[in-house]
Each structure stands twice: as structure tokens, then as C-alpha cells.
Amino acid sequence: MKKVLFLLAVVSPIVMADDINKGRELAFDRSRGNCLACHMMEGGEMPGNVAPPLIAMKTRFPERSVLREQVWDATIRNPESVMPPYGRHGVLTEEEIDQVVDFVHSL
Amino acid sequence: MFVRFLPVLFMILSSASMADVEADREAFRAFYAKRFSSIPVEAHVDGVYALDEAKRAQWLEMEEFPPYEFSVDDGEALYDEPFTDGSGYGDCFADGGAVKHLYPRFEGGEVVTMEVAVNQCRVQHGMESLAYDSEEMMQLTSYIAYASRDQLIDIKVPEDALPAYERGKQFYYSRRGQLNFSCSHCHMQIVGSQLRAEVLSASYGHVTHWPTYRLKWQEVGSLHRRFAECNGQVGAEALPLQSQPYRELEYFLTAIARGLLLNGPASRK
Numbered sequence: 271m272k273k274v275l276f277l278l279a280v281v282s283p284i285v286m287a288d289d290i291n292k293g294r295e296l297a298f299d300r301s302r303g304n305c306l307a308c309h310m311m312e313g314g315e316m317p318g319n320v321a322p323p324l325i326a327m328k329t330r331f332p333e334r335s336v337l338r339e340q341v342w343d344a345t346i347r348n349p350e351s352v353m354p355p356y357g358r359h360g361v362l363t364e365e366e367i368d369q370v371v372d373f374v375h376s377l
Numbered sequence: 378m379f380v381r382f383l384p385v386l387f388m389i390l391s392s393a394s395m396a397d398v399e400a401d402r403e404a405f406r407a408f409y410a411k412r413f414s415s416i417p418v419e420a421h422v423d424g425v426y427a428l429d430e431a432k433r434a435q436w437l438e439m440e441e442f443p444p445y446e447f448s449v450d451d452g453e454a455l456y457d458e459p460f461t462d463g464s465g466y467g468d469c470f471a472d473g474g475a476v477k478h479l480y481p482r483f484e485g486g487e488v489v490t491m492e493v494a495v496n497q498c499r500v501q502h503g504m505e506s507l508a509y510d511s512e513e514m515m516q517l518t519s520y521i522a523y524a525s526r527d528q529l530i531d532i533k534v535p536e537d538a539l540p541a542y543e544r545g546k547q548f549y550y551s552r553r554g555q556l557n558f559s560c561s562h563c564h565m566q567i568v569g570s571q572l573r574a575e576v577l578s579a580s581y582g583h584v585t586h587w588p589t590y591r592l593k594w595q596e597v598g599s600l601h602r603r604f605a606e607c608n609g610q611v612g613a614e615a616l617p618l619q620s621q622p623y624r625e626l627e628y629f630l631t632a633i634a635r636g637l638l639l640n641g642p643a644s645r646k
Contacts, residue, residue: 307572318571345557352567354556361555361612 286372293373296366303362303370308353312377321353327377338371398534398542402633409579412568421582422640428569429576436644445519445590445642448597452520455513460502469498470521477525478639481628483538488545488624491518492599509618515597518588522641530585530637538628545629548622549580554613560626563607584631586643597642600627 297305298314306314310323317323331337339346342357356362362370410418416427426433456474459465470476481490489497495517496506507514534542549560563572564580571577587600594602601623605615616623 316573318573318575320567320570320572350566352558352562354558359555359557 293369421579424578448519452516474524478528545625554611556611558611586641
């Protein structure tokens with residue numbers, strides 16, 4: 271048991287970092303998340319300025335689930351939102367959304 | 378009693394609808410006048426170059442040797458070439474082709490754009506119609522646009538055209554594609570802001586300058602080709618050039634641009 275706990279403690283941050291990296295790739299990729307089209311994000315080149323810069327995300331979204339809902343379908347909270355409904359329209363898979371959310375939440 | 382007033386009622390209803398076109402036009406102008414209070418609303422005929430100084434400077438440089446010039450010249454030669462029956466475009470269009478400000482028109486139950494009118498003219502005189510994306514069609518419409526420069530858009534929406542106008546308007550405001558954008562989202566709601574490096578232009582003035590030479594295309598292309606690209610970039614179906622929905626969309630956008638100066642052909646990035 272002790273051994274398993276130890277393993278988890280070591281392994282999970284690695285998995286997390288991996289997800290964050292995958293999330294970053296998706297967020298920057300023009301043909302996938304393309305978050306940069308509208309949002310300034312640290313490390314991303316040629317961002318748009320349609321929507322707020324993605325900074326201090328844990329302050330703005332203390333609850334990861336709220337942030338995830340925003341990415342999944344922003345029109346739930348604001349019917350007039352121009353943000354693409356990444357989950358509802360299947361732009362990204364559920365797993366990919368989790369990766370993007372992990373990355374964005376880390377900003 | 379009711380029957381007696383029916384014609385009156387009908388008149389009131391229909392004139393109210395025509396007034397709606399005028400109200401839409403006023404609302405469009407007011408929207409952009411408010412959003413960009415430092416520039417005259419008519420300046421939007423230059424698209425993104427009305428909004429971005431640096432891009433405007435580059436564009437003015439490009440316009441010194443207009444990349445659509447050959448297309449206009451070749452178009453003029455085609456325009457003057459007689460059809461096999463001895464007639465020509467001059468038998469269909471007045472004033473040497475300076476007629477773009479009167480199109481699209483609503484005729485025979487459909488929206489007739491400049492391109493469609495060119496083909497109707499050809500077919501009437503025993504010629505084959507041209508493909509809408511053909512070089513010849515682009516050259517002819519380049520010439521017509523050039524001959525029509527400085528005319529003010531002057532189309533009217535007759536009563537029987539109102540359903541087509543309404544469908545065009547609905548197309549403009551409908552979300553579509555995987556990314557779920559309507560035209561109005563990009564060209565009204567977030568107009569003037571940047572998608573990556575692209576500044577979003579106002580829809581008021583979107584129809585004044587076609588066909589247009591685009592660096593991206595490396596040739597002159599039509600308004601409907603641009604519609605198709607805007608549809609495609611949000612993952613929506615790009616419709617065929619001169620399909621009914623695109624004609625009606627053009628009709629709506631031109632009706633609300635009544636009074637604007639024609640300035641085609643133009644160049645764009």
C-alpha cells in the first residue's frame with residue numbers, strides 16, 4: 271500500500287505535466303483548439319485580441335469544472351458568446367478538452 | 378367590412394415591410410457609426426484598410442500599380458467583342474456597362490446578380506454561359522465594376538423580393554459550422570478586433586468593390602468566393618458560387634448598402 275501511494279505521488283505530477291503539454295499543443299494549433307486566434311496566452315505567438323488574455327486563470331476560475339464548461343460550450347453561460355463550443359460541436363474530444371483545460375488552468 | 382379594408386391592410390403591411398429594409402439600413406449605419414465614432418461610416422468601403430493605419434499604408438502602395446488592371450483591360454476587350462449574332466453586351470447593359478449600382482436586381486422570381494445577368498445576356502444572344510469562376514467572367518465583371526466606379530448603389534427591394542431579402546438577412550445572422558459563427562459575429566459583434574493578425578472589417582461596405590484581386594488568391598475573384606472562404610473557415614459548408622443562398626445574401630448586403638460608392642475592382646491581402 272505504501273508503495274502504491276508513493277508511486278501515485280511520483281507518477282501523477284508527470285501525467286499532469288504531460289497533459290498540460292498536450293493541452294498547450296492543442297491550444298496553439300491553428301487547426302485544432304486555435305485559442306490563440308482570440309486569446310493572448312503566455313508562450314503563444316501572434317495572438318488575437320477578440321477575447322480576454324488567459325492569465326491568472328485559477329483566480330478567475332477557482333473551479334476547474336466551470337472553466338471546463340466554458341470550453342465545452344461557452345453559450346451555456348452566454349448565449350451570444352462567439353467562443354466555439356469545443357465539446358458540444360465535437361471540435362475536440364472529451365480527453366482533449368481535459369488536456370486543454372489542464373493547460374489553461376495552469377496559466 | 379373586413380374584406381373592404383383588406384387591400385388597405387395589405388398596403389399597410391407591405392409598405393411596413395419595405396420600410397423595414399430602410400430601417401435595417403439605418404440600423405447598420407448607426408451600429409458602425411457608434412462602434413467606430415472616429416471614422417465616417419462611408420469609409421468602410423475600404424474594408425479593413427479603413428480601420429488599420431499600417432495595413433492601409435501597405436495597401437495604398439499596392440494600389441499604385443493596381444493588380445486588377447490587366448483584368449479590367451482584358452474585360453473591356455471581351456465586353457466590346459460582338460457575339461456571333463452581331464449583338465453584344467451593349468444590347469443588354471446601358472452606359473458602356475456602368476450598371477453595377479443597379480445589381481443585384483429581383484427579376485423573374487429570383488435574385489439576378491451581375492454575374493447571372495452577364496450569362497443571361499449571353500444566352501439570350503445564342504452564346505454559351507460562362508462558368509462563374511472562369512477567368513473570362515472575372516475579367517468581364519472587373520471591367521463592369523471599373524466602368525461603374527463612383528456610382529452610388531441604387532437597388533430597390535420590391536415587395537415580391539422581400540422573402541428573398543429576408544432569407545439573405547437570416548443567412549447573415551445564423552450561426553453555422555463546427556465553430557458556430559454567424560457572419561454578424563465576426564463582422565459586427567467583434568468587428569475591429571483581431572483574429573490572430575487579421576483585423577475584422579465591417580459588413581457595411583462589403584459589397585462595393587467586387588471582383589477583387591487578392592494576394593492570397595493571386596488573381597481576381599468574386600464576392601461569392603469570399604463568402605465561401607468565410608463559411609469554410611468556421612467549418613461550415615462552402616456553397617457553390619451564385620447558389621441561391623449566396624445570391625440572397627448578396628442581395629441583403631447590397632440593399633442595406635444603398636447609397637454607398639462603388640469602388641471596384643479592389644485589391645486585398
